[in-house]
Amino acid sequence: MVSEIVDTTDEWITSRTGIKTRYVSTTETLLDLAVEASKKALASAGIESKDLDMIICSTIKGDYVTPSMACLIQRDIEAKCPSFDFNAACSGFVYGLDMADAYIRAGKAETILLVSAEAMTRHIDWTDRATCVLFGDGAGAVVLKKGDGLRSIKITAKGDDKLLVIGSVFSPSPFAKQPQIDPAFRMNGGEVFKFAVSSVIKDVKQVMKEAGVEAKDIAMMVPHQANLRVFQAARDKLGFTDEQIANGIDHYGNTSSASIPLLLDELMEQGRLVKGDLIVLTAFGGGLTTGACVIKL
Amino acid sequence: MTTFETIAKIIAENKDMDIADVKMETSFDDMELDSLDVIEVVMAIEEAFNITIETEAGLKTVGDIVTLVESQK
Numbered sequence: 001m002v003s004e005i006v007d008t009t010d011e012w013i014t015s016r017t018g019i020k021t022r023y024v025s026t027t028e029t030l031l032d033l034a035v036e037a038s039k040k041a042l043a044s045a046g047i048e049s050k051d052l053d054m055i056i057c058s059t060i061k062g063d064y065v066t067p068s069m070a071c072l073i074q075r076d077i078e079a080k081c082p083s084f085d086f087n088a089a090c091s092g093f094v095y096g097l098d099m100a101d102a103y104i105r106a107g108k109a110e111t112i113l114l115v116s117a118e119a120m121t122r123h124i125d126w127t128d129r130a131t132c133v134l135f136g137d138g139a140g141a142v143v144l145k146k147g148d149g150l151r152s153i154k155i156t157a158k159g160d161d162k163l164l165v166i167g168s169v170f171s172p173s174p175f176a177k178q179p180q181i182d183p184a185f186r187m188n189g190g191e192v193f194k195f196a197v198s199s200v201i202k203d204v205k206q207v208m209k210e211a212g213v214e215a216k217d218i219a220m221m222v223p224h225q226a227n228l229r230v231f232q233a234a235r236d237k238l239g240f241t242d243e244q245i246a247n248g249i250d251h252y253g254n255t256s257s258a259s260i261p262l263l264l265d266e267l268m269e270q271g272r273l274v275k276g277d278l279i280v281l282t283a284f285g286g287g288l289t290t291g292a293c294v295i296k297l
Numbered sequence: 298m299t300t301f302e303t304i305a306k307i308i309a310e311n312k313d314m315d316i317a318d319v320k321m322e323t324s325f326d327d328m329e330l331d332s333l334d335v336i337e338v339v340m341a342i343e344e345a346f347n348i349t350i351e352t353e354a355g356l357k358t359v360g361d362i363v364t365l366v367e368s369q370k
Contacts, residue, residue: 016333190336190352197340229333233340 006129018228022136022253033139034117035076045143053109055083058092058116058257090285092257115141118256125184136253140261152210153293200234203292211294215239219277225249225259321360
């Protein structure tokens with residue numbers, strides 16, 4: 001229990017975040033999680049790893065600075081294609097969909113494995129009760145092919161290193177004179193909350209308009225799982241009911257870019273989302289980045 | 298409407314309260330609003346007045362918000 005490490009209570013955490021439990025990697029590497037998710041996605045899609053044209057992995061930080069997570073996933077699933085990581089923080093999955101869409105449209109790839117893998121619990125200050133309760137570790141993956149499922153998508157960025165920051169850790173150098181940056185997750189919670197709510201409302205309205213769909217047409221909105229209160233604040237302005245908002249934060253915590261594919265897999269497995277359903281994805285996070293899209297499953 | 302009246306109306310509507318219970322000296326603790334409730338109220342006020350309110354400003358009472366809004370008008 002986190003309440004045994006820092007001065008907090010289950011009630012405080014639940015009422016302000018919606019989080020009850022989350023997963024913290026102790027012995028598994030991030031690659032272990034990513035490979036497991038990749039193998040499941042390939043099996044579920046009926047695709048063999050040799051048929052992949054590209055592996056893209058979104059992560060704020062892999063097990064190594066180099067090699068990338070994607071290269072090691074490629075090795076472990078025995079694929080042969082180009083592979084690379086990118087960092088769009090919590091918006092990584094939506095950014096990855098946009099990137100895969102561009103490669104496929106350009107005819108440079110037919111089958112892409114998009115993996116989102118995040119070990120957020122390595123980047124938090126376990127003595128800070130305001131942030132150490134928020135995050136979990138996880139990985140999710142999808143196989144993407146040419147189709148007409150992606151009805152609209154937008155991604156945004158607004159460079160900022162004040163509201164939400166995780167510093168890099170470097171090897172000590174006798175020449176380095178730069179100021180040290182705190183390697184733990186820090187944020188201005190109030191301003192990030194405002195940014196999250198306002199960007200969800202703006203992005204979702206825009207992608208739904210572009211796709212020509214209304215709230216009543218949407219089976220479910222699957223938001224990046226950062227804070228239940230963000231979804232609740234955006235829900236009414238978007239005209240969604242509680243049942244239309246997917247919630248996995250209670251059992252996953254915030255797993256950064258992995259949160260959307262983790263939850264999508266769960267909803268498909270439970271039959272709560274089925275082929276033909278229209279869904280909205282929306283994400284926001286460090287960068288500051290945001291992304292949203294409408295997909296027909 | 299005065300700045301206070303507008304703000305009191307926004308708080309009452311947003312948080313489903315009796316407007317008579319929202320006074321200048323009423324604190325957010327008195328109204329049982331947590332930090333995220335206060336930010337939601339601040340966002341509604343920002344929209345209504347077309348201003349930006351810094352949420353780190355240590356807002357404790359309705360009067361604190363009124364003073365901040367007045368200073369930006």
